[in-house]
Amino acid sequence: MLSTVTCITAFLALFGIVYSAPASTNHFAGAMGLAGYNIVPIQWELPAKADDPNGKKVTVNGTIQEAIAQMDAGYPGWHRTFEAQLHTDTNNSAPILAAAAEEPESYDCDIDGDAASQYRIGQGITYLRGLSGTAKNGPGPGNCGRVSCAYNAAIYWCNENGFEKEVQWGQIADGGEFVYHNCSTQDWQGVGKAKGQVNYKDKWNVVVRSESC
Ligand SMILES: *[C@@H]1O[C@H](CO)[C@@H](O)[C@H](O)[C@H]1NC(C)=O
Ligand SMILES: *[C@@H]1O[C@H](CO)[C@@H](O)[C@H](O)[C@H]1NC(C)=O
Ligand SMILES: *[C@@H]1O[C@H](CO)[C@@H](O)[C@H](O)[C@H]1NC(C)=O
Numbered sequence: 001m002l003s004t005v006t007c008i009t010a011f012l013a014l015f016g017i018v019y020s021a022p023a024s025t026n027h028f029a030g031a032m033g034l035a036g037y038n039i040v041p042i043q044w045e046l047p048a049k050a051d052d053p054n055g056k057k058v059t060v061n062g063t064i065q066e067a068i069a070q071m072d073a074g075y076p077g078w079h080r081t082f083e084a085q086l087h088t089d090t091n092n093s094a095p096i097l098a099a100a101a102e103e104p105e106s107y108d109c110d111i112d113g114d115a116a117s118q119y120r121i122g123q124g125i126t127y128l129r130g131l132s133g134t135a136k137n138g139p140g141p142g143n144c145g146r147v148s149c150a151y152n153a154a155i156y157w158c159n160e161n162g163f164e165k166e167v168q169w170g171q172i173a174d175g176g177e178f179v180y181h182n183c184s185t186q187d188w189q190g191v192g193k194a195k196g197q198v199n200y201k202d203k204w205n206v207v208v209r210s211e212s213c
Contacts, residue, residue, distance in 0.1 A: 037142040037158065042135075046071055050081040063149045063213070064127055102171060107198040109183035114210035115193035120153035121180050121208055128155070128173040134166045137204070144207065147172060154211035160203040167204060175206025183208070 041061040048056045050071075060070040072079045128148060137143055137159035144158035157172045159165040175198045183196030195209040 037144050039144050039146060039156075040138060042067075042145040042147055048075055048078075050075075050078050063146055064124075065148065065150050065213070102174075102200050102202065104175075104178060104198045105201045107178065107182065107196060109179075109196040111195060111197050111207065111209060113195060115183075115185055115195035116153035116208060116210040117151065118180055118184055118192035118194050120151040121155065121176060121194055124148035124150065124153060124155045125173050125176040125180065128169050128176065134168050135172060136164060136166045139163050140165075140203075146211075149211060149213035152210050152212055154207075154209060154213065156207040158205050158207060160199075160205065165202070165204055167202075171200075172206055175200070176208055179206065179208040 042063065044060050044062075044064075044067040045057045046060065046067070047053050048058045058071065058074065060067045060074075062070065068079065124147075135145070135147065135157065137145055137157065139162050140159040141162070142158060142160065144156045146154055146156050148155040155172070155176050157167070157175065178198045179196040180194050182198075184192055184194045187193055197205050197207045199205040
């Protein structure tokens with residue numbers, strides 16, 4: 001699992017185009033328990049042949065974890081081909097994005113829903129950090145894409161602007177990390193948990209919380 005996700009992130013870093021579909025395509029109003037929010041699917045455009053970035057592209061939907069599973073199901077060996085390529089291409093691996101130093105405007109640790117495992121959120125953040133591209137999200141307000149969800153730990157990013165918004169994956173990772181650090185609690189067993197929403201001046205935000213994946 002870990003190596004699978006590591007590979008998809010690196011792969012996307014090289015070839016991926018990632019965006020959220022327009023809000024009109026799929027509405028799950030209120031699915032997050034946040035009034036007025038729509039959850040839109042994230043679409044990933046990945047080459048059918050992992051070693052041919054300019055070849056035919058395939059669109060898969062879902063979280064980063066689901067995207068690679070779909071590619072591997074539709075194109076057996078896709079993952080392995082990609083992995084082999086990675087080894088010859090290690091020096092081209094995505095640079096870790098410098099945080100674009102966007103200061104949060106506000107944050108709220110008291111959002112609806114349960115807190116997620118800090119450990120699992122941390123894993124999601126690590127994957128997002130490995131992506132070098134940008135994420136697009138259709139016009140809001142309250143247009144949210146679930147970019148990562150594994151082991152019931154979800155990370156969303158939401159566009160509150162009335163126009164399409166593009167941010168760097170590193171910025172979404174930063175938002176997740178902000179919540180991870182600043183909205184943490186411990187359950188009765190002493191296990192670290194976190195949930196919250198952090199809002200940026202450019203009218204977008206990152207939401208972390210527990211969710212079934
Ligand atoms: C992905 O989502 C888009 C928009 O909702 C839809 O048109 C498309 O059929 C979906 N593709 C897959 C592979 O699920
Ligand atoms: C990676 O590239 C840098 C600069 O282009 C070079 O100095 C370095 O030796 C390379 N590393 C490997 C492992 O090839
Ligand atoms: C936690 O919040 C403080 C104060 O708002 C902020 O300076 C810090 O960067 C946050 N931590 C992370 C990891 O984002």
